[in-house]
Structures are given as C-alpha cells and as structure tokens.
Amino acid sequence: MYAQLNIERIIEANPQVVYLITHGNPEDVKKGFMEEMKKNPAWNNIDAVKNNHIEILPPHLFSTNPGTNIIDAIEYMANSLKATENK
Amino acid sequence: MRKDTLIVSTNHDDPRQFMRWVIMLSIIFLLxxxxxxxxxxxxxxxGLNKVWDALTQNTETLERQIVWDLRIPRVITGFLVGMSLATSGALLQGVMKNPLADPGIIGVSAGAGLFAVIIMIVTPEYIAFLPLASFLGALFAAGIIYLLAWNQGISPLRIILAGVATNSLLGAFMSAVMIIYSDRVQSVLPWLVGGLSRRSWPHVYMILPYTSVGMILAIFAIKPANALLLGDNVAKLLGHQIEKNRFFLILLNTFLAGIAVSVAGLIGFVGLVVPHIIRLLVGNDYKYLLPLSALGGGVLVIFADTAARSWFDPIELPVGILLAALGAPFFLYLLRRGGISK
Structure with a gap:
C-alpha cells in the first residue's frame, strides 16, 4: 500500500532516520530532499533532518516486494541503522 | 440606454437581493x-487551550509545530487553492457558455499534469521546479487550445471541442510516460488525485502573490463575463469587444488553474461544482457569482482537506477523493431541488 502517513503523526514520532526510495540519481535526490526538508518548517524540526540522517535505499531491494532477496533487504537496513547509530 | 440595461439585473427591487446578502453572510460564517x-x-x-497557547507563544513545542507549521499553512493553502479553482471554473463556464466547462475537462489541468509527471518520474532531481513546470504546462495547453480553436475569432463550441481533444492528447502522453516508467509510478499517484499533504509555509508564500494578482484581475473580469452572458450579438451591439473579453477571461482562467495545480496537483470538481451551487443560489450575475464562488471554493477545500487528513488516521487521503465523494451527492441534491432562483 502506498497510502500516505499523516504528517502530524510523523512529527509526533520524531524519527531518528528517514529512508527514501528513489529511481533518480541517489546523491542528487538526497541533496534535493535535504534542501526541501530544511526549508519546510514542518520537517526541519525532526531529529533525522537536524542530524542529516536521510538515507537512500536501493530500489531493487525496497521499491517492491524483493521476494527471496528479502534477507538481503533486511540485512541492508540493519547495517544502515547500525551505521547511523554509530555516527 | 446601455447603463439601464445592465442595471436591471442588480435592481434593488429584485426579490433575490435579500437572499444574496443572507447567502453571502452564511458563506462568510461558514468560512x-x-x-x-x-x-x-x-x-x-x-486541546483547545493548547491550540491557543501554540498560536500565541513562540516556543519549540510539539503543539506549536503541529498547529503553526502544519495546520495553519494548510488551511491557508487550501483556501487559496479552492478560491483559485472556483473562480477559474466560474469564468470558464461563462466564456464557454457551457455548464460542463472545468479546467480539468478542457485540458488545462492535463497540460499542467503532463509537465509535472515528467518532472516527477523522469527527472526527480529537479522536483523543486515542479510548480513552475505545472504552471508552464497549463499555459502550454491553453496555447494549443486557443490556436486550434482560432478561426477569425473564437467560438465557444470550437474551444470546447479543441479542449476535449487537447485533454485526451495530453492525457495520452501522460499515460505513456507512466507506462514506460511504471516502476516509478507510485510517487505520482497521490498527486494525480490532488492533495495538500506536506504543504507548509513555503507553499503559502509561493502562491499567495499569484493568487492575489489573480483575484484582483478577477474583479475586472466581472463586467466582460456578464457581457458574454448576453450572447455575442447583443454584447457587440452594446459596445463590448467580444474577442478581447474572451481572450482576457481565458488567460485569467488558465492563470488561476495553473496556480492551483502547481501546489495541489490535479484537484478536480471544485471548479465545476462550486460555481454551480452558487449559481443555483444567487443566479448568473457575476457581480455576486464570482466573489461568492471564490469564498465557497475556499470553504469547501478547507473542510474537505481537514476531513481528509483527520478522519482516516494514521494515514491521510488526498483531498481530491474526499471532494468528489462529498461534493457530488450535495450537488445532485441541489440539482433535484432546483435552487431558489425562481
């Protein structure tokens, strides 16, 4: 389901990391998103944006159900979360 | 002579006059x-007392963020979008002399949509240019429609036909882009239905100047729009320049529709239904129809957007869905009842 989460709930939860799935060039998309989020007062107070913890997920593992690759997907996310924690 | 003719419709003995004031006050009250x-x-x-604190005290609390940075800008954006769409629809119906005229039906929104979809799924790096692109897209579509319909002047029928053709042409391109890049289509879906999710102050600042200009120009559109209602021949005899009027109204209509699409996506229905409801209530005189449609559009979008973001917690629906679901039955009810204008 691609329904949108209510943004009031997102701000209330104050996420530490934001994950993006994109089909564009990851670095450019990340840069564009950071700029958007920093400008938008709705977003710029959550921890993930304050600490620059916006991560891009590889679309082949995350944009649709990865099937048997789901193990790779979970491992990828676990490593990424650990790396963010240690930053 | 010419003055007398125009004054008849706004005569103070008109029994509708009292009703018009009642309706105007009711709409302001609803707003x-x-x-x-x-x-x-x-x-x-x-809680209401917390809301009040959040409004009056500039502190970094969660309540302040939610009320001041999310809800208020969304209410304002919703009002501006609704106002632009309803005014745009009211003008278009006058120019086309067709009750079905709506930016979504004659292809203006499809032009904006095509440009926006290309940005969103082919070159997502340039997402910041989305509003500009959709505005240019609306202008592009209006240009095509105008050129296709031009034959020593513009007839309303030719505009409608050219508009419907343009709509399906641009719609086909849009579908083609979405099929070719079908793995990326998920990000586009909410936008196609039209929604105000994630809108905040930057969007208010972005559209406020354009909406203000559009609404001021709309004041100057009242007379030409009323003149077109009389029919081309009568209006010409009364000394109106039909083609100039029509061109101005179409340009203004595109401008207003482009503003709305640039922040809210393809919200349909407001431009079609609000002017109709107002017309059933106060009649065809644009002196009342235009300002009341503008306010009514604002009321409808604010209400529908609030419902769309709070009734379905924890997700939110795009407001376009709610607008159609709430508005259509109400519209049918008014239609059956026949209004009060008789």
Whole structure:
C-alpha cells in the first residue's frame, strides 16, 4: 500500500532516520530532499533532518516486494541503522 | 440606454437581493467555522487551550509545530487553492457558455499534469521546479487550445471541442510516460488525485502573490463575463469587444488553474461544482457569482482537506477523493431541488 502517513503523526514520532526510495540519481535526490526538508518548517524540526540522517535505499531491494532477496533487504537496513547509530 | 440595461439585473427591487446578502453572510460564517475546524482538528489531538497557547507563544513545542507549521499553512493553502479553482471554473463556464466547462475537462489541468509527471518520474532531481513546470504546462495547453480553436475569432463550441481533444492528447502522453516508467509510478499517484499533504509555509508564500494578482484581475473580469452572458450579438451591439473579453477571461482562467495545480496537483470538481451551487443560489450575475464562488471554493477545500487528513488516521487521503465523494451527492441534491432562483 502506498497510502500516505499523516504528517502530524510523523512529527509526533520524531524519527531518528528517514529512508527514501528513489529511481533518480541517489546523491542528487538526497541533496534535493535535504534542501526541501530544511526549508519546510514542518520537517526541519525532526531529529533525522537536524542530524542529516536521510538515507537512500536501493530500489531493487525496497521499491517492491524483493521476494527471496528479502534477507538481503533486511540485512541492508540493519547495517544502515547500525551505521547511523554509530555516527 | 446601455447603463439601464445592465442595471436591471442588480435592481434593488429584485426579490433575490435579500437572499444574496443572507447567502453571502452564511458563506462568510461558514468560512470562519471551517477555519476554526481546520486549525483545531488533526490526527494528533490537541486541546483547545493548547491550540491557543501554540498560536500565541513562540516556543519549540510539539503543539506549536503541529498547529503553526502544519495546520495553519494548510488551511491557508487550501483556501487559496479552492478560491483559485472556483473562480477559474466560474469564468470558464461563462466564456464557454457551457455548464460542463472545468479546467480539468478542457485540458488545462492535463497540460499542467503532463509537465509535472515528467518532472516527477523522469527527472526527480529537479522536483523543486515542479510548480513552475505545472504552471508552464497549463499555459502550454491553453496555447494549443486557443490556436486550434482560432478561426477569425473564437467560438465557444470550437474551444470546447479543441479542449476535449487537447485533454485526451495530453492525457495520452501522460499515460505513456507512466507506462514506460511504471516502476516509478507510485510517487505520482497521490498527486494525480490532488492533495495538500506536506504543504507548509513555503507553499503559502509561493502562491499567495499569484493568487492575489489573480483575484484582483478577477474583479475586472466581472463586467466582460456578464457581457458574454448576453450572447455575442447583443454584447457587440452594446459596445463590448467580444474577442478581447474572451481572450482576457481565458488567460485569467488558465492563470488561476495553473496556480492551483502547481501546489495541489490535479484537484478536480471544485471548479465545476462550486460555481454551480452558487449559481443555483444567487443566479448568473457575476457581480455576486464570482466573489461568492471564490469564498465557497475556499470553504469547501478547507473542510474537505481537514476531513481528509483527520478522519482516516494514521494515514491521510488526498483531498481530491474526499471532494468528489462529498461534493457530488450535495450537488445532485441541489440539482433535484432546483435552487431558489425562481
């Protein structure tokens, strides 16, 4: 389901990391998103944006159900979360 | 002579005059109610006294963020979008002399949509240019329609036909882009239905100047729009320049529709239904129809957007869905009842 989460709930939860799935060039998309989020007062107070913890997920593992690759997907996310924690 | 003819419709002996004031006051009253509703309601429930604190004290609390940075700008954006769409629709119906005229039907929105979809799925790096692109897209579509319909002047029928053709042409391109890049289509879906999710102050600042200009120009559109209602021949005899009027109204209509699409996506229905409801209530005189449609559009979008973001917690629906679901039955009810204008 691609329904949108209510943004009031997102701000209330104050996420530490934001994950993006994109089909564009990851670095450019990340840069564009950071700029958007920093400008938008709705977003710029959550921890993930304050600490620059916006991560891009590889679309082949995350944009649709990865099937048997789901193990790779979970491992990828676990490593990424650990790396963010240690930053 | 010419003056007398025009004054007849706004004569103070007109029995509708009293009703018009009642309706104007009711709409302003409704606007105040939905504004309070929009600011006080959301999926995170905040008590009224906390809402008041959040409005008056500039502190870094969660309540302040939600009320000041989310709800208020969304209410304002909703009002501006609704106002632009309803005014745009009212003008278009006058120019086309067709009750079905709506930016979504004659292809203006499809032009904006095509440009926006290309940005969103082919070159997502340039997402910041989305508003500009959709505005240019609306202008591009209006240009095509105007050129296709031009034959020593513009006839309303030719505009409608050219518009419907343009709509399906641009719609086909849009579908083609979405099929070719079908793995990326998920990000586009909410936008196609039209929604105000994630809108905040930057969007208010972005459209406020354009909407203001559009609404001021709309004041100057009242006379030409009324003149077109008389029919081309009568209006010409009364000394109106039909083609100039029509061109001005179409340009203004595109401008207003482009503003709305640039922040809210393809919200349909407001431009079609609000002017109709107002017309059933106060009649065809644009002196009343235009300002009341503008306010009514604002009321409708604020209410529908608040409902869309708070009734379905923890997700939110794009407001376009709610607008159609709420508006269509109400519209049919008014249609069956026949209005009060007789």
């Amino acid at each position: 105040i109610i939905v504004t309070f509703y929009g600011v006080a309601t959301g999926s995170v429930s905040i």
